[in-house]
Amino acid sequence: GQQLNQSPQSMFIQEGEDVSMNCTSSSIFNTWLWYKQDPGEGPVLLIALYKAGELTSNGRLTAQFGITRKDSFLNISASIPSDVGIYFCAGQFSSGNTPLVFGKGTRLSVIA
Amino acid sequence: SAVISQKPSRDICQRGTSLTIQCQVDSQVTMMFWYRQQPGQSLTLIATANQGSEATYESGFVIDKFPISRPNLTFSTLTVSNMSPEDSSIYLCSVVGGSSYNEQFFGPGTRLTVL
Numbered sequence: 001g002q003q004l005n006q007s008p009q010s011m012f013i014q015e016g017e018d019v020s021m022n023c024t025s026s027s028i029f030n031t032w033l034w035y036k037q038d039p040g041e042g043p044v045l046l047i048a049l050y051k052a053g054e055l056t057s058n059g060r061l062t063a064q065f066g067i068t069r070k071d072s073f074l075n076i077s078a079s080i081p082s083d084v085g086i087y088f089c090a091g092q093f094s095s096g097n098t099p100l101v102f103g104k105g106t107r108l109s110v111i112a
Numbered sequence: 113s114a115v116i117s118q119k120p121s122r123d124i125c126q127r128g129t130s131l132t133i134q135c136q137v138d139s140q141v142t143m144m145f146w147y148r149q150q151p152g153q154s155l156t157l158i159a160t161a162n163q164g165s166e167a168t169y170e171s172g173f174v175i176d177k178f179p180i181s182r183p184n185l186t187f188s189t190l191t192v193s194n195m196s197p198e199d200s201s202i203y204l205c206s207v208v209g210g211s212s213y214n215e216q217f218f219g220p221g222t223r224l225t226v227l
Contacts, residue, residue: 003154031214042204042218043155045113050214088154092216097208099145100216102154 006089006103013079014111021106022073023089031092032065032072033100038085046087047074079110114139114207116219124225125195132191133222135205140185142209146178149202149221158203161188185209195226 006023013019023032031050035043047058049065049072056063062075072091076083086107090100115138125131135144144161159167159180167180182188192199202221208214 033216035218040221040223042116042221045215045217048215090216097143099157099160100155100206102156104154 004089004091004101004103006106008106009104010107010109012109012111015079015081017079019076019079019083019108020073021087021089022071023091023103024071025091025101026070027091027093028069029091029101030069030094032063033090033092034061034063034072034074035088035090036085037088037105043088076108079108081110081112084108084110113215113217114141114209116205116207116217118203118205118219118222120222121220122223122225124227126227127196129195130191130193131195131224132189133203133205133224135188135190135219137186137207140209141207142185143207144182144188145206145208145216146180146188146190147204147206147218149204151200155204158190161190161205192224195224197226200224200226 004023004025033048034046037043047063052069053067054065060077086105088105089103117136119134146158147155149155157170158173159169161180161182163182179191204221205219208216
């Protein structure tokens with residue numbers, strides 16, 4: 001099935017550093033979402049983006065819906081140990097009633 | 113957001129047996145989906161669970177292997193039939209609707225190990 005290209009695959013950073021990860025696709029999406037998954041848990045929605053060019057923040061997290069509708073990035077500022085986990089981007093072709101296409105995930109490790 | 117529970121949370125099963133996974137939501141939702149997450153991998157859609165009719169399966173997934181029921185707007189089951197070790201995965205249900213029309217939320221997952 002179709003997948004998004006998510007990078008980097010993994011990151012090791014020092015506590016307090018900023019983090020950036022992104023997703024690209026050959027297809028146009030109407031919605032981009034970013035999820036975080038902790039071990040043994042289901043993905044938790046962090047940010048949802050609905051409009052090309054939209055820039056949305058949620059605390060230390062900022063995400064943007066690319067102007068071409070084929071990409072999105074997620075930034076985490078001033079990382080803390082609890083930011084550790086796997087971050088997934090997901091695209092949606094239509095409205096909320098359609099399933100998601102997921103990136104392969106970015107595994108984030110934070111060194112205290 | 114909707115509160116989603118799954119049962120069982122984990123199980124270890126023998127090859128050739130079947131396991132039924134339940135997904136319960138605390139409010140009525142319009143859409144329910146089932147995803148599979150193989151070890152160290154991303155999420156792959158298995159099917160859309162349709163209320164009152166047959167599920168819509170993605171390429172590579174068939175009803176005989178993954179029968180799905182959705183008798184009402186708050187409950188669905190996924191059965192993994194005639195299991196093999198390759199079926200060892202996390203199975204996740206996801207919902208859209210309730211108070212968040214456009215956003216998709218996930219249950220905690222069922223971790224299945226097939227010996």
